[in-house]
Amino acid sequence: MEKTEKKDIFDKIMSLPVLNIFEPFYKKYKEGLLYLFFGGLAFFLSIFLFWFMGVGVMHLNPIVNNTIDWIICVAFQFFTNRTWVFDGEVANTKDFLKQAGSFTTGRLFTLIVEDGIIFIFNEQMAFPEMPVKLVATFVVIVLNYFISKLFVFNKKD
Numbered sequence: 001m002e003k004t005e006k007k008d009i010f011d012k013i014m015s016l017p018v019l020n021i022f023e024p025f026y027k028k029y030k031e032g033l034l035y036l037f038f039g040g041l042a043f044f045l046s047i048f049l050f051w052f053m054g055v056g057v058m059h060l061n062p063i064v065n066n067t068i069d070w071i072i073c074v075a076f077q078f079f080t081n082r083t084w085v086f087d088g089e090v091a092n093t094k095d096f097l098k099q100a101g102s103f104t105t106g107r108l109f110t111l112i113v114e115d116g117i118i119f120i121f122n123e124q125m126a127f128p129e130m131p132v133k134l135v136a137t138f139v140v141i142v143l144n145y146f147i148s149k150l151f152v153f154n155k156k157d
Helices: 009-014 020-028 030-056 062-085 093-124 129-152
Strands: none
Touching: 009 020, 020 030, 030 062, 030 129, 062 093, 062 129, 093 129
């Protein structure tokens, strides 16, 4: 009996009649495309939360704001990256906890980078909060991809 390929929701969407012309491109670049999609969602979530908790409504200190924003976005990113981007399925609870720990450790590193950028350019040099957050977020997105790809969801076959 042949083993059938497991299709997720995105595979099913790409096999629809109108979209199936893009299916070869999608299959070839699936990981990167899904990382961009979920990274984009996380980006907008992060920017909205930063605005809402900072200059928009709550007026929190930018570092405190960014750290709360980070906690929410890391939870979102872990489950989307694990489920759809990097196929992070593991065999047992121990491996799941190890994966979650390495993901969080990698994200803690990029939180320090992001908070450092915000501290230097916003708090020390008085640049406006939102442009600094945008630049910091782009730096972090790139770092997060490589950390996830190389260390967290790396399949050691």
